[in-house]
Amino acid sequence: xxxxxxxxxxxxxxxxxxxxxxxxxxxxxxxLGLAIxxxxxxxxxxxxxxxxxxxxxxxxxxxxxxxxxxxVNYYFVFAIILAFILAFALGYFIEFIMxxxxxxxxxxxxxxTWGLSLVMQQSFRSTFxxxxxxxxxxxxxxGSFKPTPDIDIPINGVFVMVLALVxxxxxxxxxxxxxxxxxxxxxxxxxxxxxxxxxxxxxxxxVTFALGCGIAGIAGAAFTTIxxxxxxxxxxxxxxxxxxxxxxxxxxxMGTIASAFGIAQAQSILQFFMTSSMGKVSTLxxxxxxxxxxxxxxxxxxxxx
Amino acid sequence: xxxLNRRNFMRVGGALAAALLSAGILTxxxxxxxxxxxxxxxxxxxxxxxxxxxxxxxxxxxxxxxxETGSIQxxxxxxxxxxxxxxxxxxxxxxxxxxxxxxxxxxxEKAKKLLASDKVAAVMGCWTSASRKAALPVFEKENGLLFxxxxxxxxxxxxxxxxxxxxxxxxxLAGLDWIAKEKKAKTFYLIxxxxxxxxxxxxxxxxxxxxxxxxxxxxxxxxxxxxTQFGSVINKIKLKKPDVIYAxxxxxxxxxxxxxxxxxxxxxxxxxxxxxxxxxxxxxxxGGENLAGFYSAMKYFQSxxxxxxxxxxAAFKKKWGDKSVIGDVTQAAYLGPWLYKAAVExxxxxxxxxxxxxxxGYVFKDAPEGPVTVEKNHHLTxxxxxxxxxxDGQAKIVYTSDYIKPDPFPKGYQ
Numbered sequence: 190x191x192x193x194x195x196x197x198x199x200x201x202x203x204x205x206x207x208x209x210x211x212x213x214x215x216x217x218x219x220x221l222g223l224a225i226x227x228x229x230x231x232x233x234x235x236x237x238x239x240x241x242x243x244x245x246x247x248x249x250x251x252x253x254x255x256x257x258x259x260x261v262n263y264y265f266v267f268a269i270i271l272a273f274i275l276a277f278a279l280g281y282f283i284e285f286i287m288x289x290x291x292x293x294x295x296x297x298x299x300x301x302t303w304g305l306s307l308v309m310q311q312s313f314r315s316t317f318x319x320x321x322x323x324x325x326x327x328x329x330x331x332g333s334f335k336p337t338p339d340i341d342i343p344i345n346g347v348f349v350m351v352l353a354l355v356x357x358x359x360x361x362x363x364x365x366x367x368x369x370x371x372x373x374x375x376x377x378x379x380x381x382x383x384x385x386x387x388x389x390x391x392x393x394x395x396v397t398f399a400l401g402c403g404i405a406g407i408a409g410a411a412f413t414t415i416x417x418x419x420x421x422x423x424x425x426x427x428x429x430x431x432x433x434x435x436x437x438x439x440x441x442x443m444g445t446i447a448s449a450f451g452i453a454q455a456q457s458i459l460q461f462f463m464t465s466s467m468g469k470v471s472t473l474x475x476x477x478x479x480x481x482x483x484x485x486x487x488x489x490x491x492x493x494x
Numbered sequence: 495x496x497x498l499n500r501r502n503f504m505r506v507g508g509a510l511a512a513a514l515l516s517a518g519i520l521t522x523x524x525x526x527x528x529x530x531x532x533x534x535x536x537x538x539x540x541x542x543x544x545x546x547x548x549x550x551x552x553x554x555x556x557x558x559x560x561x562e563t564g565s566i567q568x569x570x571x572x573x574x575x576x577x578x579x580x581x582x583x584x585x586x587x588x589x590x591x592x593x594x595x596x597x598x599x600x601x602x603e604k605a606k607k608l609l610a611s612d613k614v615a616a617v618m619g620c621w622t623s624a625s626r627k628a629a630l631p632v633f634e635k636e637n638g639l640l641f642x643x644x645x646x647x648x649x650x651x652x653x654x655x656x657x658x659x660x661x662x663x664x665x666x667l668a669g670l671d672w673i674a675k676e677k678k679a680k681t682f683y684l685i686x687x688x689x690x691x692x693x694x695x696x697x698x699x700x701x702x703x704x705x706x707x708x709x710x711x712x713x714x715x716x717x718x719x720x721x722t723q724f725g726s727v728i729n730k731i732k733l734k735k736p737d738v739i740y741a742x743x744x745x746x747x748x749x750x751x752x753x754x755x756x757x758x759x760x761x762x763x764x765x766x767x768x769x770x771x772x773x774x775x776x777x778x779x780x781g782g783e784n785l786a787g788f789y790s791a792m793k794y795f796q797s798x799x800x801x802x803x804x805x806x807x808a809a810f811k812k813k814w815g816d817k818s819v820i821g822d823v824t825q826a827a828y829l830g831p832w833l834y835k836a837a838v839e840x841x842x843x844x845x846x847x848x849x850x851x852x853x854x855g856y857v858f859k860d861a862p863e864g865p866v867t868v869e870k871n872h873h874l875t876x877x878x879x880x881x882x883x884x885x886d887g888q889a890k891i892v893y894t895s896d897y898i899k900p901d902p903f904p905k906g907y908q
Contacts, residue, residue: 208725
């Protein structure tokens with residue numbers, strides 16, 4: 190870092206700080222849906238990435254409609270809502286036909302959802318073709334915001350950041366400030382008792398699973414602004430999502446946030462000073478080390494037994 | 495060294511066989527071509543009096559389907575056209591298509607099935623180097639024939655494979671020379687995905703930049719396959735301010751790379767970039783607006799303005815739809831069946847050894863990219879073109895090199 194002017198270094202630090210925050214929100218958005226399903230229900234949803242892909246394809250399709258009818262500038266709002274609805278509906282259906290039969294067999298849910306992910310990937314390929322596609326982005330989302338001539342803050346990064354904050358706040362309100370959340374938490378803590386006091390635990394399961402999928406849909410829609418969409422897009426995100434959830438401790442929202450922040454900052458800083466792949470390797474080593482000392486993750490809490 | 499000796503031996507042997515054969519062809523034509531099956535095929539291949547079976551082995555499913563679909567389409571189109579012209583030695587080409595499913599051991603397994611039980615006369619297939627390396631031992635053991643379409647890292651030569659794409663030096667050296675001269679570039683930032691092709695390519699590029707262009711490499715970076723976060727890398731590039739970014743990023747990462755580069759303010763107005771991994775196929779996903787103004791070094795672009803190419807593009811679109819695009823590898827895959835037809839007709843036989851020996855030296859005049867010559871090392875002599883991308887996803891060709899001989903084992907670059 191020697192031989193550069195102070196101004197240069199200052200600018201890079203600002204942009205590097207933003208890039209770390211941006212990565213944090215991307216990871217958070219990826220992992221949130223998975224954390225809800227894994228944390229609240231103990232189900233490992235291997236098809237999480239494919240629910241993201243549904244959101245992404247929804248956005249791409251809607252962007253085509255939008256270019257035809259000329260509402261490109263604000264279709265993204267509809268895309269996010271529609272992505273949530275579609276992924277939610279499919280999640281609801283999948284829980285009904287598949288997941289609910291497997292609650293007592295956690296390893297089988299893993300296999301079943303993995304199979305589901307393969308089926309979904311191939312259906313995307315048959316429906317939308319094997320080639321990658323991109324959503325037409327509104328003009329205001331392209332390019333960068335410049336507080337000074339030498340600092341560029343990518344607008345799509347800001348967009349994902351805002352969206353992640355809104356969704357996280359929404360999940361928090363749902364889980365801790367609503368009747369529904371109360372029922373979900375009651376079911377997690379003691380299923381039999383919850384049933385005894387009149388909570389329809391089956392319905393709680395179904396809505397929780399569907400909600401996790403719906404949030405994956407939103408994440409997928411948001412990621413069309415930073416990457417492309419193809420049948421196997423989901424597989425790019427699934428590993429990172431699991432890493433965040435496992436590292437954070439399965440059951441807590443706080444854990445997911447802290448873990449996404451930690452991983453993003455570590456990775457972003459290490460990648461700047463080392464090469465990209467070494468940065469990633471070092472981050473993973475640190476995670477492995479911490480998990481060896483704290484197998485439950487950063488924030489452990491009660492799981493359904 | 496023993497390798498080299500064996501190769502030399504093969505060359506001499508091949509040349510000798512070719513000489514003997516061409517004598518054979520002459521007599522054949524003189525006697526109005528006796529092409530009875532017993533004459534043209536003596537090794538148990540799936541050749542009858544009216545048909546010849548040829549295999550297509552690509553990934554139609556899995557991650558690589560994105561890239562390999564175009565190759566399958568091109569090969570099928572070529573075979574359809576060959577059949578319309580009366581087939582190969584009067585025999586209609588029948589296709590047996592197998593799916594490598596983006597899984598390298600599957601490629602070996604399917605290659606074995608095609609060669610050992612279907613007895614296909616030749617295979618058009620493989621795409622990634624990994625799939626080729628997996629299938630290669632099978633082709634060598636069963637003495638099969640593979641036409642391989644992708645531009646790749648070189649350092650390989652097998653008597654059982656014809657490489658219809660460019661090897662690394664063909665794609666890299668002339669492109670770097672051009673950008674150094676045209677843009678007065680002195681400092682380069684190398685970035686690629688983390689596997690054999692980008693790493694070998696960058697090694698060659700670095701040597702060329704440092705030793706021949708007297709420039710300097712200010713950064714060299716490899717990204718894990720599938721990684722989509724480029725924030726830190728882009729900041730490093732901004733700090734180093736290279737004259738040229740030389741990129742070989744592939745797959746899903748490619749799109750994220752260009753989108754984030756633009757979002758971070760590094761568009762073509764501010765930064766020169768030459769890539770060796772972007773063809774028309776990739777542009778579909780990346781979006782023309784993110785690429786506009788950047789350069790690609792390829793041997794073929796769809797926009798190439800020649801009558802042969804125009805009729806190829808028209809035929810391709812007629813068969814596979816108006817929206818389809820044709821990238822470098824798709825065009826190279828299209829050459830495979832045509833080269834095979836030529837080789838069989840030159841050899842007057844479907845027997846693999848004779849076909850292999852007959853192809854080197856052949857000039858394919860009607861290739862969409864322009865005439866190409868098959869060399870003794872089983873690679874093609876081709877030109878290199880530099881295309882500048884436009885918003886519509888098509889490239890404007892800004893430079894065409896002279897013919898470049900293939901050199902899969904470049905001295906001084908390893």
